[in-house]
Amino acid sequence: xxxxxxxxxxLTAQEGEFITINCSYSVGISALHWLQQHPGGGIVSLFMLSxxxxxxxxxxxxxxxxxxxxxxxxxxxxxxxSAVYICAVLSNSGYxxxxxxxTSLLVTP
Amino acid sequence: xxxxxxTPRHKVTEMGQEVTMRCQPILGHNTVFWYRQTMMxxxxxxxxxxxxxxxDDSGMPKDRFSAEMPDATLATxxxxxxxxxxSAVYFCASGLxxxxxxxxxxxxxxxIL
Numbered sequence: 001x002x003x004x005x006x007x008x009x010x011l012t013a014q015e016g017e018f019i020t021i022n023c024s025y026s027v028g029i030s031a032l033h034w035l036q037q038h039p040g041g042g043i044v045s046l047f048m049l050s051x052x053x054x055x056x057x058x059x060x061x062x063x064x065x066x067x068x069x070x071x072x073x074x075x076x077x078x079x080x081x082s083a084v085y086i087c088a089v090l091s092n093s094g095y096x097x098x099x100x101x102x103t104s105l106l107v108t109p
Numbered sequence: 110x111x112x113x114x115x116t117p118r119h120k121v122t123e124m125g126q127e128v129t130m131r132c133q134p135i136l137g138h139n140t141v142f143w144y145r146q147t148m149m150x151x152x153x154x155x156x157x158x159x160x161x162x163x164x165d166d167s168g169m170p171k172d173r174f175s176a177e178m179p180d181a182t183l184a185t186x187x188x189x190x191x192x193x194x195x196s197a198v199y200f201c202a203s204g205l206x207x208x209x210x211x212x213x214x215x216x217x218x219x220x221i222l
Contacts, residue, residue, distance in 0.1 A: 031208050043200060043213040050208075086152060090207060097142075097207075099152040 006100035019074040021103045023087030035086040111135045115214035127189040130217045134203030144200040
């Protein structure tokens with residue numbers, strides 16, 4: 001069983017919709033990363049957070065350490081947001097990064 | 110913009126051959142990561158360096174894989190001998206610490222026939 005679970009696995013939305021991607025983990029962590037992988041394969045780090053909430057443009061990431069859960073929200077979604085979104089957690093030991101399988105998002109015009 | 114540079118971008122070779130992948134981290138970054146991505150397993154951390162010293166390579170098959178940083182501007186990942194199951198995209202990333210955002214290279218797409 002993967003220690004990091006993402007849901008949904010696949011998501012299709014219409015342009016303008018509000019999108020939520022969830023990440024649950026089972027180990028104690030010191031930080032959580034959200035990554036975006038474009039159809040061409042490139043990976044971009046969107047957020048790294050250990051508590052609370054971070055916002056960058058239309059993207060918002062939240063984390064609840066007690067519930068071992070994080071969410072990535074996209075407001076006013078756009079076709080260019082179509083990508084795979086990957087959650088990764090850094091364990092308390094500080095060395096091990098565990099990845100979720102990713103959520104494939106397609107935003108249609 | 111500063112970027113992590115990986116070479117080669119694509120590599121196709123026969124099983125049993127040695128494969129060397131190279132990564133030039135962003136100047137000034139002191140942490141370097143090697144990842145492997147496959148359809149089945151997704152992204153996996155293979156090795157992690159800080160200030161050129163390997164801190165964690167527990168994700169790497171030791172019998173055939175080796176990772177080094179001969180200097181601060183070059184990280185290498187070698188597979189010898191290569192096997193078809195090594196076919197994957199290998200990403201290098203660099204940053205200012207494991208608790209800091211990571212910058213990814215474009216990856217090396219490796220196919221072992």
